[in-house]
């Protein structure tokens with residue numbers, strides 16, 4: 200067998216949102232000085248889900264993973280690699296992926312680790328998992344984005360707390376004799392670390408500094424619009440395909456205006472774009488697999504169709520992947 204001929208395909212998707220939706224009006228009722236009108240006009244967000252106290256990223260990840268396994272027709276022990284993209288892990292260590300492995304009852308000694316690339320984390324994790332599979336080192340991966348961003352929000356900062364939510368999404372990526380993933384690209388530029396960050400640290404057993412998400416919204420907006428259209432073009436060039444052959448764009452779900460602007464630059468009509476930001480806000484690394492799973496389960500994305508996913512997040516990190524579903 201020539202391992203170089205091994206491709207990687209998505210065999211199943213899953214997702215999980217905790218609890219009932221919390222609407223913009225619910226936030227107003229909780230005392231946040233905002234309005235449904237402001238939030239919806241600037242972001243397209245109508246609601247988000249917030250995990251109850253005691254519910255962690257691994258809890259959400261396990262639910263999404265179980266759905267993805269069922270969709271792929273696979274048992275937990277068929278998985279020999281777990282990558283969880285998260286910036287809100289259960290613990291400093293062990294990794295959330297190790298906890299997911301144990302909770303799923305996987306005892307085969309496969310690899311498990313976390314990836315931290317914030318809102319681009321799922322694209323990073325997918326890219327990494329593909330490489331493990333294409334070398335022949337692993338057969339079948341769970342690639343998960345899971346976040347409890349509500350834990351790092353300053354509920355007194357209306358400029359950020361209304362934007363984010365909690366959730367998880369997952370895919371089973373497995374070895375196949377046809378693609379699958381056609382191309383993927385990753386980028387980072389750490390010189391922009393200050394415009395979106397959680398600057399706190401752990402020292403001497405205590406959090407020092409500021410443990411909440413801080414963002415220069417307008418700088419992030421400009422950066423996101425620029426790199427998302429660039430990286431979409433780059434991944435299509437890498438795969439040797441044109442925008443006309445792309446059936447669906449599944450972008451990071453942060454802001455409908457960023458999504459619309461990216462689609463316009465690519466010449467894609469909005470009916471080819473999966474937009475779920477109204478229902479769950481920005482769930483960081485979970486947002487792409489959540490939207491992907493929704494589009495698959497609702498029958499929008501059909502087997503054989505071509506899908507472009509792309510993300511941008513703190514770091515700054517950005518990337519895209521193109522695959523045939």
Ligand code: UT7
Nearest residue numbers: 232233234237241318357358361416417419420453454512
């Ligand atoms: O994964 C990447 C994650 N980040 C993003 O995608 C964020 C990208 N940036 C954005 O989406 C936009 O910059 C925001 C939606 C965050 C903010 O929109 P903006 O048009 O850039 O607003 P702004 O920050 O310039 O604030 C405009 C006004 C200010 O009032 P004044 O100074 O003009 O009186 C804010 O105090 O809106 C006020 N404001 C709010 N008002 C009601 C800020 N937050 C709120 C709020 N409700 N939640």
